[in-house]
Amino acid sequence: MKVIYTDVLIIGGGLAGLRVATGVKERGHEAVVLSLVPPKRSHSAAAQGGMQASLANSAMGEGDNEDVHFEDTIKGSDWGADQRVARMFTHCAPKAIRELAHWGVPWSRVKRGDHQSIINAQKVTISEKDEAHGLITARDFGGTKKWRTCYTSDGTGHSMLYAMDNKAHEDRVEIHERLEAMALIHENGRCYGAVARNLMSGELVAYVSKATTIATGGYGRIYEVSTNAIICQGTGQALALESGVATLGNMEAIQFHPTAIVPVGILTTEGCRGDGGLLLDKDGYRFMPDYEPDKKELASRDVVSRRMTEHMRKGKGVKSRYGDHLWLDITILGREHIEKNLREVKEICENFLGIDPAEEWIPVRPTQHYSMGGIRTKHTGESQTLKGLYSCGEAACWDMHGFNRLGGNSVSETVVSGMLVAEYISDFLDSSDSDITIHTKNVEKFVKTEQAKLDKLLENEGGEDAYVLRRRMEKIMMEKVGIFRNGKDLKEAVDELEELLKRSKNIDVFRSKSRAANPALVNAYRTQKMIRVALTVAMGAYLREESRGAHSREDFPERNDEKWLKRTITSWPDTEQTLPTVTYEDIDISEMELPPGFRGYGKDMTIHNSATKEAQEKVDSIKAKMEAEGKDRFEIQEALMPFKDILPKKYQGKNERLTERLENE
């Protein structure tokens, strides 16, 4: 048995995982990163549009700060987010972006003077200040009050990931590529690392570590069509789930992005609409202002996706052999703008649709895009139930997105959560609490269990075809657990998935019997894991009898704060279970800085919680009193919901802005 010992095992080499790795290295701990693919090929590279951070450098970002970013994030989440976590996040996002600038990301910059821009289909002139010249600029994104999304053309994720991976090179972080974590090693509620499989040689390796971090990204590929990379299969969530001890949060919270191209589902960034692009129907009519007169194309993602679906259901979609779609028109932005700021989009249109988006409209429709749910953790990133297991990035639910995440908040979350979790892990490692003793015999047990599972798949005969099961699962998720959901379909989805789960125990890897690199074997065991993850999504959606953020029930159209202001927690304590165990975690209104309110889209259908009114009055009176006393925004915030003391010391400082200069010490 091959065993590798390290302080911190990090499963996942995307933005989140790499940021944890460099962070713990800096604090003097050893780290090994496992990744299915060379880290630079991780899904993070695909993020196009940008990263939110309230720098307030550009004219349209003036007046922006942590408070505005916080409010946008909470409203976006439909009050599902953990407000303290969202505070930690918005406070640290400017620090994270400045760090990335220092490490080489060529962020697009503010240029002084007048610029033409398109806002609400009108040409407008924006004037940038002299003193902002050369600072990081930002573009508009959906659901935000200010232009806050910083970018490098439309290759933001690529530039961030390259800078991060290069930093990891510099720091000599050990990276083991083409390795797949298969199971967590744990005993008595303590995580000791993971068993991993080398995807080239087939060898199983045990990694034993004091802290283990899952940063494996989302689970979009349980859907038939998704904007996600094909490796976003939820294997990380499955790792946690199959431990039987760790839990998952809000798995039913799935985001659909308004503009993926038809039929292949490749994304065109929200930057298209942020920069002034429009959505048109089959008559070339701009329909969004009819539904959302205020934010129009730039309403929150969940809202735009639903409005588009509604409009297509009214027969206004463009018919195609792949079903209905709508148009995204960016021709009005002009060729120069497209070739400079939206060139990835242009390449995608040319290569996958054979069209020139400066001349022609792009066929789009809402498509699975982001996983708000994930491994449930405390604000430190540590699992609530399995000690020594951490998670961050899209894989986790520490919960800053609630039921809908804002565009640009995700890559931002990866680096912020990465830098924070690295500190919390390092603190843990510096304490004697992290000491471990585990018998090699027990480590071996986990390796043997994995080996036995693989043997069974390879030796089975006359069993099920994994591809057939997987395609069926993907279809069920598409058709029954989609943008609009209802009790009847969801019940059928749960029943059918349960049936698939039972059948998946009898998968047979036929023909391709190699124990080394073997795509058929990989597909077989991942299908088993994916069905399990899909069940947590379907089950959570079926039980949640309300509509919140991206979770939209036709049979329960109102957001119900009285009954459902809580997080869904799923686990799988017994491997013989055919359905997940579901419990709930209450969200406490009295602890909120921003008590539940109306998001401002469509008609207000909220069923309010009886505690909301009181909480709001309390907040209002504290604010009024302190404002009268001349207190500043930091003091007022501190009084409403203190969070600084739970941040690592080095990240507690205030953020400098052009209008909020820090004293030079």
Next chain:
Amino acid sequence: MSKDKAPRILKIDILRFDPHDPEDFPSMERFEIEESHGMTLFIALNDIREHHDNSLKYDFVCRAGICGSCSMLVNGRPTLACRTLTSKLDEHITLAPLPLFELIGDLSVYTGKWMRGLNEKLETWIHDKENELNVDKLEEKMEPELADEIYELDRCVECGCCVAGCGTIQMRPYFKGAVGLNKIARYHLDPRDKRSDEEYYELIGNEDGVFGCMTLLGCEDVCPKDLPLQSKIAYLRRMMLKTAVKN
């Protein structure tokens, strides 16, 4: 492919080989599949794996021409398979793994490992010892045009197409390739990287670097990101000559 015509039957010849299997030897295998509308090689190869031979190895990740995983020889030419529409190809297609890189099996090659080695050798990160970062403070300014120029070169996806298309590398296994030279050009342009011309010279002022390049430009022709490799290599060569003369 027009709507009315019967779909084409594609004849795809794939160079197969499993280096982990001592009994195996390289051979061409033909698969026939029906073309569908908007089919890319990503879709075609998945079709083959799912319906004809589930042991077929290849590497796709983003399937959107972004991550650089899927480079292979398509009819002899290095390119990203995921964004190659079959409609742009003849019905007879030949696929082979990218040469010069470690073969994992069939069309799957380990470009990532080669790139890692390259990055380590060239130290492709910002070198700045003096400047302690204070994350609370305003970021350092940069001219907007310069940021754009750096991004232009930062767009390389490490796909290895330029390496596979390079004549020099066949003779000089340690040649840094257009990908390496482009990276140096990128960091040299970046004022945040404080390395001196002499330090850069140490890295590429030799036959395995910029002086090994024969400017035949196989690289620029095949780069899927259309990087301006030719002008950057020419620029580096001039700069290196100047540095050599100075010392």
